[in-house]
Amino acid sequence: MDMIVDIASWVLLVAGGIFCLIGGIGMLRMPDMFTRLHAASIIDTLGMGFIVLGMILQAGFTLVAAKLIIIAALILLTSPVATHALAQAALHAGILPKLKHDETDGHIAGEDGSSKS
Amino acid sequence: MVVTVIGIIRAHNLFAVVMLGGVYSFLMATVLVILDAVDVSMTEAAVGAGISSVLLLAVLHLVRMREAPLRHTPVIPMIVCLLTGGALVYGTVDLPPFGEAGGPQNQHVAPYYIENAEHETHSPNIVTAVLASYRGYDTLGEVTVIFTAGIGVLVLLAARRRREDDEDEQKGGAA
């Protein structure tokens, strides 16, 4: 039984570490800010989720596990909010996503003008 | 880790400086946890990353300025800093080595605290016990310092507001 739990948390922790690394590489290599948001969200969701799951398996059914669940829930709640606010602010500040052709038809600029008034 | 952040902190955009300051604070707190200073790390994270970056940002918002380029090449500060650093590195040779239980810094009163804090104050967290009980005077003085600083900020920032109100009234009267 212990063996299975150990193997499972090994797998989860290593997977989480790999996802974190992928996210970090993405943060470095992605061309503009909005694509980097995707890389960051990999770290925030998958990397964090796997690592916390692995730790919960090791912690067993204790207060520590409860605290870990609280941490996971808080990160899952706050980090998308921060990212959302960030993307919105970036759009308002006039940074546009790099697109092959302009798919927004100037919507963004229009929103920008209306919300500032 | 910390070295990286420090090396960067010379950006010219002040917002970037403050951002890096917050990141630096987080990393510093992590290092403090590794060094077993749990309470200190908690405070450092809350104060450094939370409160002081909010305050710095609010002030930046008020002041709205980029840093002007340096007018003279900073040769003299460079020399001063290098000299200080050299002297300090020379000084570290005589400091007790890292992580030894028998070092002089761990012999004085600390063992007494560790042994007696539990049954004298019923508080397993020695830091809290020492902070509030054995060294109560320090903490009292420190609370007073915060109190004074708060009053100082309020006096500095509220004085002008009153004057501005006066000016508004004067303008209103003149019009």
Next chain:
Amino acid sequence: MSTILADLNYWVTVFLLVGGLYIVVAHGNMIKKLVGLSIFQTSVYLLFISPGKILGGTAPILDDKYTLYSNPLPHVLILTAIVVGVATIALGLALVVRIHESYGTIEDDDLTDLESDT
């Protein structure tokens, strides 16, 4: 090798201290000076905390499982120092705001010019 490892923490501390000092001395912008000041303070925290760490010891929160604890005394001192530090920074920022209102600038050199003009 062992001396390098033993002194590594002190060297990091010295580097932080010198970096903070350099920012305070060499840069003219007052907000940047304040950030430098806080880095300087952080190096002092590190200087106090790192000798208190005992290899193999744990954080000074008593538990039956552990016998070796790190030195709690520097933690207490630094705990107060941090909060005093933020109070200092707040006071400095208030001064910066007032200076900006009175003179319209927060650059050291500009202020010197203004004073020599009058």
Next chain:
Amino acid sequence: MRDTIILRVVVKLLLPAILIFALYVQFHGDYGPGGGFQAGVAAAAAIILYGMIFGIPAAKQVVPPSVVFVMIPLGVLIYAGTGVAGLLLGDNFLDYSPLGSKPVYGQHLGILIVEFGVLVTVSSTMLAIFYAFGGRADEADAAEEARKDGEGGS
């Protein structure tokens, strides 16, 4: 920032969590990491978050400045008063032993009260400082917008 509903909702959800966490840190400080300073800063951070999202006036309705100004000296008074209480009960200044039936309980009680004093002072000071700076920033915003409107109208 004012017109994002996501931020508003999430902040409303998080606010009680942060406050409860601050209380947990405060009163669990004897057994785990934590204490008056950390709890004070966390509680102040909760209100600061509220003030940043909903505007300083809304935060001032939650915690009026008059209350804050009373709380700043109150914390120092609680701290010093505990010390004086020890003095009056026949012991040294800031010696909490006579507060309880046994010295150990007295010490424990004294630590709790003193930490509470620290909490009150730290959190209210941070709040007062934030009100001072943030209020300034908001005024500057308002002035800016007024100027922009004036330019647009002219």
Next chain:
Amino acid sequence: MTMFAVATIAVLVTIAMVLLRALLGPSLFDRVLAGNTVGTLAVLTLALIGFVTGRPEFLDIAILYTLLNLIGTIAVLRYFKMADPVNPEQAKE
């Protein structure tokens, strides 16, 4: 024990990469994003270090970090909004 060490090393390497982005970051938002991510990773590091050293009860600090991370990010966005209309670093984008 080793599994936590492995994960910790992975997270530390990631922190280094994200820090590099924070240094390079062409626009301010890149730096904010990197700062936010460093906050999340610091939470993970703390939790993992707690397990490595065998005292996992210090997760309180991690919870506090999570909350402060949000506050820091929102503070930046709130006060950045109209601070510096002419930002040469953004013009480069």
